[in-house]
Amino acid sequence: MSASAGSARWQAPLMGLLLLGWVLSAHLASLGIGPADLHAVVAVAPLGLALLLLAWQLPLPRGARSAAVVGVVVLTGALLLRHWHWLRGNLAWLYYLQHLGAHLALAHWFGRSLLPGHEPVVTGMARLIFGHGISPRKQRYTRGVTWAWTVFFLVNALVSTLLFAWAPTEVWSVHANLLTGPLVGLMFLVEMGIRQRVLPPEDRPSLQAIVRAYRERGRLGRQPAPHDTPRS
DSSP: OOHHHHHHHHHHHHHHHHHHHHHHHHHHHHTTOSOHHHHHHHHHHHHHHHHHHHHHTSSSOHHHHHHHHHHHHHHHHHHHHHHHHHHHHOHHHHHHHHHHHHHHHHHHHHHHTTSTTSOOHHHHHHHHHOTTOOOHHHHHHHHHHHHHHHHHHHHHHHHHHHHHHHSOHHHHHIIIIISHHHHHHHHHHHHHHHHHHHSOGGGSOOHHHHHHHHHHHHHHHHSOOGGGSOOO
């Protein structure tokens, strides 16, 4: 087994353990159990990483992009120092805003692709798998699935907001921190079952085909662009 294959073998379990740890930390922090400072660090880490990635992906020259990353680090650090006391005392609010923001962002991503002139997200994923093209039936189905994911994220954001406003924090945290992942998994399983019933075999990709397509996409994405090749 090559080193790269061995590394890939451990990536999924490691990511699963990290995700499980983050979920448990979010639940305990929302209930006020455990060290507040550590929970606050765990809570703001994904937001800080997302800001850094956004800054690094700005369409700017490398020097300006590096300056933007440094600016994000300095500004974020200053804001954290100024508001740290509030953050460590309102961890449930922080996790609620994260949960709400992530769901609204995903709903916007799926929903915006349904506008005229755009390709639905799930249709684009199907086109990635079926390089030879997709049938009109598959296009209608994938558009419907894109609608379903849009509604799912909006409804889950609404439920989270209602529970956070009127239910005990324990109830909200179970829904937002512990059940969101299983609900997403259940959504995938329901969609897979419907797909098996309404689409013919030639329009249903196997799990292996989906994995191969995404690996190929990742391999191509890691190749250097022509303008990035070093000049002799």
